[in-house]
Amino acid sequence: MSYTKENTAVRKFDVVIVGAGGSGMRASLQLARAGLNVAVLSKVFPTRSHTVAAQGGIGASLGNMSEDNWHFHFYDTVKGGDWLGDQDVIEFMCREAPHVVYDLEHMGMPFDRNADGTIYQRPFGGHTANYGEKPVQRACAAADRTGHAMLHTLYQQNVASNTTFFVEWMALDLIRDADGDVVGVTALEMETGDVYALHAKAVMLATGGAGRIFAASTNAYINTGDGLGMAARAGIPLQDMEFWQFHPTGVAGAGVLLTEGCRGEGAILINSEGERFMERYAPTLKDLAPRDFVSRSMDQEIKEGRGCGPNKDYILLKLDHLGADTIHKRLPSVYEIGHNFANVDITKEPIPVVPTIHYQMGGIPTNIHGQVVVQAGGDDNHVVNGLYAVGECSCVSVHGANRLGTNSLLDLLVFGKAAGDHIVEFNKHTPHHKPLPADALDMTLARLNRLEEASDGEYAQTIANDIRSTMQSHAGVFRTQATMDEGVVRVAELRERVNKVGLKDHSKIFNTARVEALEVENLIEVAQATMVSAAARKECRGAHTVEDYEHPADHPTAPLGRDDVNWLKHTLWHSQTNSLSYKPVRLKPLSVETIPPKVRTF
Known part of the structure; x- marks a missing residue:
């Protein structure tokens, strides 16, 4: 069987959204309510998207349980991101936060409640009052199932607004015309094996993270970086891909996430000596320091021989002192995870945890409206x-x-809505579709037919597993220049193997082997972007901790090896040339004073 233009159908929409998680459905809701014809593609049923796994809460300065305002949230976000975040968009997000949370509440989101009926808020790592002086309660929570509740709420609203969902469809490639504009996507319907060209005035990528490039991950198996792969193949760079967050509390040996809400409710981390060791590393915030800080502290305890278990390779998270009633009310999913994945009753004994890959800070570069931007003609933010x-x-x-922590769900809501609003206005001024170019299907058909013709090639999952083990070894919590340089070489070799993937099953209906082979082509784009970007950044910053630069000779006063003179800039990785370019961090907010870089202490 071969794929041809003749057996590829074309369907037309105002907007095609790839991904039915929190951001995709928040945007589609805005568009459907405005009367646009919207198609939302998803590899899984929408309420199985990975947003469903978010547990702890949505960050917003409501001030329901303690003194708080958006200025404090803004400060914590800038400091938490180790000054690599752009302060104008951070201000926008923190100011919009209360509005998007109340929007959700009005849609019927079942937040936990205080005695006076207001939304319950719990403390969370790195969230403080009065610019770092003390912890603050800012995480708007629905027990420890906040993402689950949010996703179902958004899905129900989309159904009521007649959004069209294409369930178990996989987007394959962006369609760009001669002007470089995006005019649609190609997609595979998994049930039939048929390929379609989806013609649109606007395309939105909302495909989530790519945590499955690592062996130990809290991410769902669907998180294979499909949107990033599509963008990279279409000539769009990937930004800041060296920064991957390790969540401190993944269940040891399983990788399943235990929400930061555990520590927000009062859980503590202890070593083999029963010591609450975070008091040494972060005397003010202790266990509620930001995730990169806690992960490195845990790793340090294990390296110095104070890990727990027969191999001294994990830390214990202690919750039993909270009491069974609090655990069952505020952390019911964590209780179930303890039973199912660690054979532990957390109301009676601690649970073993290790830092586990959780979130990518980098991705497809965009502006405040969600428009994808590239470098062109001297402009660092040229709109595609x-x-x-x-x-x-x-x-x-x-x-x-x-x-x-909590800014992930907030990011989905704020920028999903902002992008939706912008597309509504864009559609008003764009009455007609731009025509599909003659070569609209060429890249996709070539990829599919290469798989069809390569029956004796290597099995895709063998290569995927090698990608994961390589990334785990060469881009971990602590990195060295030598291991990163070696990782660059290893990933380049893996890319050559990806080009020779074979397909033994050539059936059309629900051929998961074909889907996996296509996913591996996305995984390798993300892995190479990560490795090349990481090896190039000669400093320590946030989640990128390189032992060689912790105390650099040429910058002896730099905070933990951070080099603001040379590296206060974003990386941009270009797939076609496997090279990097850079652009400056925007330190100027929209309406308040800049928060200048300083040492991060907690």
Whole structure:
């Protein structure tokens, strides 16, 4: 069987959104309510998107349980991101936060409640009052199932607004015309194996993260970086891909996430000596320091022989002192995870945890409206017409070098809505579709037919597993220049193997082997972007900790090896040339004074 233009159908929409998680559905809701014809593609049923796994809460300065305002949230986000975030978009997100949370509440989101009926808010890592003086309660929570509740709320609203969902479809490639504008996507319907060209005035990528490039990950198996792969193949650079967040509390041996809400409710980390060791590393915030800080502290304890278990290779998270009633009320999913994945009753004993890959701070570069931007004609933020990206696959750069907990769900809501609003206005001034170019299907058909013709090639999952083990070894919590340089070589070799993937099953209906082979082509783009970007950044910043630069000789006063003189800039990785370019971090906010870089202490 071969794929041809003749057996490829074309369908036309105002907007095509790739991904039905929180950001995609928040945007589609805005568009459907405005009367646009919207198609939302998803590899899984919308309520199975990875947003469903978010547990802890949505960051917003409501001030329901303690003194708070958006200025404090803004400060914590800038500092948490180690000054790599763009302060104008951070201000926008923090100011919009209360509005998007109340929007959700009015849609019927079942937040936990205080006695006076206001939304319950719990403390969270890195969130403080009065510019770092003390912890603050800012995470708007629905027990420890906040993402689950949010996703179902948005899905129900989309159904009511007649959004069209294409379930179990995989987007393959962006369609760009001679002007460089995006005019649609190609997609595979998994049920039939048929390929379509989806013609649109605007395309939005909302495909989530790519945490499956690592062996130990809290990410769902669907998180294979499809949007990033599509963008990279279409000539769009990937920004700040060296920054990957390790969540401190993944279940040891399983990788399943235990929300930061555990520590927000009062859980503590202890070593083999029973010591609450975070008091030494972060005397003010202790266990509620930002994630990169806690992950490195845990790793240090293990390296120095104070890990727990027979191999001394994990830390213990202690919750039993909270009491069974609090655990069952505020952390019911964590209780179930303890039973199912660690054989532990957390109301009676601690649970083993290790830092586990969780979130990508980098992604497809965008502006405040969700428009994808590239470098062109001396402009660092030249808009790619017709293309938007929101959520974890994007990099509007609110997270900098280390995302503050709860800002992921907030990012989805704020920029999903902002992009939706912008597309509504764009559609008013764009009455007609630009025509599809003659070569619209060429890249996709070539990829599919190469797989069809390569029956004796290597099995895709073998290469995927090698990608994961390589990234785990060469881009971990602590990195060295030598291991990163070696990782660059290893990933380049893996790319050659990806080009020779074979397909033994050539059936059309629900051929998961074909889907996996296509996913590996996305994984390798993300892995190479990560490795090349990491090896090039000669400093420590946020989640990028390189042992060689912790105390650099040429910058002996630099905070933990951070080099603001040479590296206060974003990396941009270009797939076609496997090379990097750079652009400056925007330190000027919209309406308040700049927060200048300083040492991060907690």
